Amino acid sequence: MFKAVINAETLRDAMEAVSSLVDEVKFSITEKGLEIKAVDPANVAMVSLKIGADAFEYFKTTPLEIGVDLVRLNDVLSMADRGENVQLELDEENHKLRIGVGSLSYTLSLIDPTAIRKEPRIPDLDLPAHVTLPGGELRRAIKAAEKVSDHVILGVSDDEFYMEAKGDIDSLRLKIPSTELLGLKPGEARSLFSLDYLEDMSKSLGKAQEVTLEMGIDYPLRVNFKVGQAIEVNYLLAPRIEQE
Amino acid sequence: MFKAVINAETLRDAMEAVSSLVDEVKFSITEKGLEIKAVDPANVAMVSLKIGADAFEYFKTTPLEIGVDLVRLNDVLSMADRGENVQLELDEENHKLRIGVGSLSYTLSLIDPTAIRKEPRIPDLDLPAHVTLPGGELRRAIKAAEKVSDHVILGVSDDEFYMEAKGDIDSLRLKIPSTELLGLKPGEARSLFSLDYLEDMSKSLGKAQEVTLEMGIDYPLRVNFKVGQAIEVNYLLAPRIEQE
Amino acid sequence: MFKAVINAETLRDAMEAVSSLVDEVKFSITEKGLEIKAVDPANVAMVSLKIGADAFEYFKTTPLEIGVDLVRLNDVLSMADRGENVQLELDEENHKLRIGVGSLSYTLSLIDPTAIRKEPRIPDLDLPAHVTLPGGELRRAIKAAEKVSDHVILGVSDDEFYMEAKGDIDSLRLKIPSTELLGLKPGEARSLFSLDYLEDMSKSLGKAQEVTLEMGIDYPLRVNFKVGQAIEVNYLLAPRIEQE
Numbered sequence: 001m002f003k004a005v006i007n008a009e010t011l012r013d014a015m016e017a018v019s020s021l022v023d024e025v026k027f028s029i030t031e032k033g034l035e036i037k038a039v040d041p042a043n044v045a046m047v048s049l050k051i052g053a054d055a056f057e058y059f060k061t062t063p064l065e066i067g068v069d070l071v072r073l074n075d076v077l078s079m080a081d082r083g084e085n086v087q088l089e090l091d092e093e094n095h096k097l098r099i100g101v102g103s104l105s106y107t108l109s110l111i112d113p114t115a116i117r118k119e120p121r122i123p124d125l126d127l128p129a130h131v132t133l134p135g136g137e138l139r140r141a142i143k144a145a146e147k148v149s150d151h152v153i154l155g156v157s158d159d160e161f162y163m164e165a166k167g168d169i170d171s172l173r174l175k176i177p178s179t180e181l182l183g184l185k186p187g188e189a190r191s192l193f194s195l196d197y198l199e200d201m202s203k204s205l206g207k208a209q210e211v212t213l214e215m216g217i218d219y220p221l222r223v224n225f226k227v228g229q230a231i232e233v234n235y236l237l238a239p240r241i242e243q244e
Numbered sequence: 245m246f247k248a249v250i251n252a253e254t255l256r257d258a259m260e261a262v263s264s265l266v267d268e269v270k271f272s273i274t275e276k277g278l279e280i281k282a283v284d285p286a287n288v289a290m291v292s293l294k295i296g297a298d299a300f301e302y303f304k305t306t307p308l309e310i311g312v313d314l315v316r317l318n319d320v321l322s323m324a325d326r327g328e329n330v331q332l333e334l335d336e337e338n339h340k341l342r343i344g345v346g347s348l349s350y351t352l353s354l355i356d357p358t359a360i361r362k363e364p365r366i367p368d369l370d371l372p373a374h375v376t377l378p379g380g381e382l383r384r385a386i387k388a389a390e391k392v393s394d395h396v397i398l399g400v401s402d403d404e405f406y407m408e409a410k411g412d413i414d415s416l417r418l419k420i421p422s423t424e425l426l427g428l429k430p431g432e433a434r435s436l437f438s439l440d441y442l443e444d445m446s447k448s449l450g451k452a453q454e455v456t457l458e459m460g461i462d463y464p465l466r467v468n469f470k471v472g473q474a475i476e477v478n479y480l481l482a483p484r485i486e487q488e
Numbered sequence: 489m490f491k492a493v494i495n496a497e498t499l500r501d502a503m504e505a506v507s508s509l510v511d512e513v514k515f516s517i518t519e520k521g522l523e524i525k526a527v528d529p530a531n532v533a534m535v536s537l538k539i540g541a542d543a544f545e546y547f548k549t550t551p552l553e554i555g556v557d558l559v560r561l562n563d564v565l566s567m568a569d570r571g572e573n574v575q576l577e578l579d580e581e582n583h584k585l586r587i588g589v590g591s592l593s594y595t596l597s598l599i600d601p602t603a604i605r606k607e608p609r610i611p612d613l614d615l616p617a618h619v620t621l622p623g624g625e626l627r628r629a630i631k632a633a634e635k636v637s638d639h640v641i642l643g644v645s646d647d648e649f650y651m652e653a654k655g656d657i658d659s660l661r662l663k664i665p666s667t668e669l670l671g672l673k674p675g676e677a678r679s680l681f682s683l684d685y686l687e688d689m690s691k692s693l694g695k696a697q698e699v700t701l702e703m704g705i706d707y708p709l710r711v712n713f714k715v716g717q718a719i720e721v722n723y724l725l726a727p728r729i730e731q732e
Contacts, residue, residue, distance in 0.1 A: 072414060079388045103424070104388050107415045144567045144592050170560060171595045180591070316658060323632045347668070348632050351659045 002029055002066075002090040005058040006051075008080030008101065010228050014051055015077065017204035017233045019070040021047050021197075026113050030063045039120040045197050046120050046236040055230035057085060066090065066097065067111030073099075076106045122236060127214035127222060128187030129156040133176065135225060138213075139206030141174050142198045148172045151240055152198065154215055155190035161213075165195075182210055189215035191239040201235050218242075246273055246310075246334040249302040250295075252324030252345060254472050258295055259321065261448035261477045263314040265291050265441075270357045274307045283364040289441050290364050290480040299474035301329060310334065310341065311355030317343075320350045366480060371458035371466055372431030373400040377420065379469060382457075383450030385418050386442045392416045395484055396442065398459055399434035405457075409439075426454055433459035435483040445479050462486070490517055490554075490578040493546040494539075496568030496589060498716050502539055503565065505692035505721045507558040509535050509685075514601050518551045527608040533685050534608050534724040543718035545573060554578065554585065555599030561587075564594045610724060615702035615710060616675030617644040621664065623713060626701075627694030629662050630686045636660045639728055640686065642703055643678035649701075653683075670698055677703035679727040689723050706730070 018025060022038040029035075033052040039045070053059045080086055080101045087100035091107075099106040145152040145165035149172075153164040161181060163174040178184040201223060205211050208225035215221055223235040262269060266282040273279075277296040283289070297303045324330055324345045331344035335351075343350040389396040389409035393416075397408040405425060407418040422428040445467060449455050452469035459465055467479040506513060510526040517523075521540040527533070541547045568574055568589045575588035579595075587594040633640040633653035637660075641652040649669060651662040666672040689711060693699050696713035703709055711723040 075391050079384070079391070103418055103420050104385065105417045105419070106388070106392075107417070109413045140567070141592065144594070147563050147567070148594075169597045173593045173595070174591055175593070176591050319635050323628070323635070347662055347664050348629065349661045349663070350632070350636075351661075353657045 001092070002061040002064060002088070003058070004056045004060070004088045005085050006056045006088070008077055008084050008086040009082060010055065010231070011051075011086060012074065012077040012080075013204070013207065013227045014049060014231045014233075015070055015074055017227060018047050018049050019074055020200040020203055021045050021235075022117075023071055024067065024069055024111055024116050026116050026119060027066050027068055028119075029061050029066070031061060033059070037119040037122060039117070040197075044194065044238050045201070046122055048122055048234040048236075050232045052230045055228065064090070064092075065113045067113040067116045068097070068108070069111060072108060076101070076108065079104065079106075122234070123220075125214075125216075125220060125222065125236075127189075127216045127219060128185075129189035129215045130183065130185035130187075131156060131161040131181060131213045131215070132183030132210055133161070133181050133213075135205045135208035135211045137176075138211050139202040142195065142202045144174070145172055146195050146199060150195055151192055152195050153190060153192050153242070154213065154221060156184070156186055156188075156215060157190075159184065159186060183212070187215075188217050189219075191215060191218050191221065192242040193221055193237055194240055197237055201237070204233065205235075245336070246305040246308060246332070247302070248300045248304070248332045249329050250300045250332070252321055252328050252330040253326060254299065254475070255295075255330060256318065256321040256324075257448070257451065257471045258293060258475045258477075259314055259318055261471060262291050262293050263318060264444040264447055265289050265479075267315055268311065268313055268355055268360050270360050270363060271310050271312055272363075273305050273310070275305060277303070281363040281366060283361070284441075288438065288482050289445070290366055292366055292478040292480075294476045296474045299472065308334070309357045311357040311360045312341070312352070313355060316352060320345070320352065323348065323350075366478070367464075369458075369460075369464060369466065369480075371433075371460045371463060372429075373433035373459045374427065374429035374431075375400060375405040375425060375457045375459070376427030376454055377405070377425050377457075379449045379452035379455045381420075382455050383446040386439065386446045388418070389416055390439050390443060394439055395436050396439050397434060397436050397486070398457065398465060400428070400430055400432075400459060401434075403428065403430060427456070431459075432461050433463075435459060435462050435465065436486040437465055437481055438484055441481055445481070448477065449479075489580070490549040490552060490576070491546070492544045492548070492576045493573050494544045494576070496565055496572050496574040497570060498543065498719070499539075499574060500562065500565040500568075501692070501695065501715045502537060502719045502721075503558055503562055505715060506535050506537050507562060508688040508691055509533050509723075510605075511559055512555065512557055512599055512604050514604050514607060515554050515556055516607075517549050517554070519549060521547070525607040525610060527605070528685075532682065532726050533689070534610055536610055536722040536724075538720045540718045543716065552578070553601045555601040555604045556585070556596070557599060560596060564589070564596065567592065567594075610722070611708075613702075613704075613708060613710065613724075615677075615704045615707060616673075617677035617703045618671065618673035618675075619644060619649040619669060619701045619703070620671030620698055621649070621669050621701075623690075623693045623696035623699045625664075626699055627690040630683065630690045632662070633660055634683050634687060638683055639680055640683050641678060641680050641730070642701065642709060644672070644674060644676075644703060645678075647672065647674060671700070675703075676705050677707075679703060679706050679709065680730040681709055681725055682728055685725055689725070692721065693723075 021040040036049040148167040149165040159178040211225040265284040280293040392411040393409040403422040455469040509528040636655040637653040647666040699713040
């Protein structure tokens with residue numbers, strides 16, 4: 001059994017962090033909360049989301065796994081008004097999730113969890129350089145880089161975080177000294193990433209007050225942030241090869 | 245002769261209630277006010293609109309009929325600012341309607357009323373169940389049902405109003421108990437309707453504080469509401485055959 | 489050398505006045521400020537823009553000319569937040585303009601000024617009738633005329649400014665008496681203009697508190713207005729031949 005109540009907007013924001021990368025996911029639900037781990041179809045980006053039981057207004061469950069189509073779930077969640085709660089209740093027999101929003105009761109057919117792509121093992125990388133900055137600022141930099149190129153270099157040098165995008169015609173460079181960052185652990189870091197993926201991630205991380213980037217030299221980028229108080233999101237993005 | 249002044253927004257909202265179903269209509273104007281009766285091209289929905297003479301700031305007319313292209317009229321009305329009045333004056337000789345908005349004077353060519361589809365005789369049905377609810381709530385339920393299906397069942401059972409939409413995969417059920425309705429006259433009622441038409445109607449009824457639905461078993465749906473204080477709108481929507 | 493700081497929104501609004509007509513322009517920069525003169529590809533409209541040195545927060549230059557792609561420049565300026573300043577610095581050696589917005593540094597490749605269409609000589613016409621009105625009101629009238637036709641007559645008669653648009657079906661007439669204008673110098677004036685061009689111009693002039701129109705009989709229209717306090721824009725629009 002699984003029965004829970006949560007603020008609709010919180011759940012929507014949490015799901016958005018995942019649905020920007022994958023459509024169909026497995027919810028792993030235990031008494032500790034709800035967890036999603038997924039990798040995008042091209043194997044470039046991974047996402048891990050944890051909604052602790054205390055992020056819910058009400059939460060009661062036995063350990064279980066359900067397969068959910070996030071596009072359809074987001075469709076239902078979009079019907080809730082600001083501040084409204086959403087009731088979730090699993091109908092195990094019929095493989096359906098009942099979603100109540102106000103006087104609406106929506107029945108979402110579940111996907112067989114074995115039909116969903118296997119959850120990735122998220123590697124436990126120890127990345128040397130860490131940068132913490134407001135999500136809005138990172139999002140803006142990503143948007144700026146997109147005007148110029150499809151790829152962007154993220155790096156740390158001395159005591160600043162930098163971003164470089166070189167297009168065929170124009171180029172962009174962003175430098176944020178440590179004094180203007182929320183946090184910096186200096187280290188050797190410079191890697192190239194696809195702006196498509198960063199842009200997908202930025203929809204969600206752009207709302208976070210603090211985003212931490214963990215980087216190395218030609219190493220994956222790890223992005224950590226929270227949705228609201230109790231929901232943790234981690235992205236891991238594979239680097240691209242820098243061509244001269 | 246016909247000469248009138250009315251708040252532009254009021255007239256726009258009134259015309260929108262009709263133009264969601266038909267483009268070309270006949271205005272029947274008498275000293276009591278302006279009346280439109282029309283049926284949509286597929287003969288599924290009828291609309292009847294009455295703007296009483298007292299909804300106008302100024303109203304003077306002889307009994308007459310004019311044919312109006314609502315798309316072009318709405319185009320002109322959209323140029324008025326919030327709160328602004330619109331002057332209407334018939335130029336009988338040239339078959340034109342002069343529309344004044346502030347310092348703009350727009351001349352709208354009229355359509356020969358005999359070239360417009362005959363006004364429907366709106367049947368005087370005595371439908372058993374009546375439900376009154378806020379227009380915004382009905383609109384929201386219609387929007388929710390559209391996420392799931394093309395058709396929706398509206399019905400009354402015991403002391404609640406319900407709506408059911410069944411899609412190929414998911415389904416939706418809305419129940420509003422009489423305690424949460426603005427009014428309920430219980431009766432046997434359950435009929436299937438096209439969501440396309442309900443959605444068209446909902447643009448207009450969604451702004452009304454009170455909407456009354458009159459229903460029966462596999463019978464047409466009658467929808468009554470007001471635009472502002474003095475404008476009455478009635479829709480009549482034919483049912484669809486429910487297939488199991 | 490050229491180095492300047494200016495409010496990003498001011499520069500964006502100024503560039504918009506030009507980019508509605510032409511994409512690639514020559515900036516003529518002297519110690520007095522920055523000047524652009526350009527003619528649209530069809531030779532129907534000319535624009536002249538002057539940003540005086542005192543419109544800048546900081547301004548230091550030697551006399552020079554640079555070729556700029558306004559689409560790309562506007563793209564960069566759109567990244568600035570409201571109220572933010574933008575730093576401009578010419579890198580003469582590499583034919584680039586460095587544009588700094590906050591911690592972003594954008595490098596814009598310049599166009600060879602000799603590859604840009606020659607600046608027009610803007611004729612010094614002495615037009616008899618002058619009309620001054622709020623930009624927003626002119627913009628609204630242009631939008632209204634577009635609902636009816638592709639062309640519009642602008643004219644002055646006795647003590648009013650008028651606009652006439654005749655479509656195949658409907659027509660529009662706007663009259664503003666001198667008492668409702670900000671200024672009127674009466675004179676013989678009636679000319680036909682393309683609404684496409686007026687609409688392009690209206691994006692920018694619609695924000696101006698005062699716009700002055702100078703007109704004659706079948707003569708070009710001159711439009712003068714300011715962006716902010718210190719930026720002067722002049723448009724000159726060729727008339728069309730009025731057909732009966």
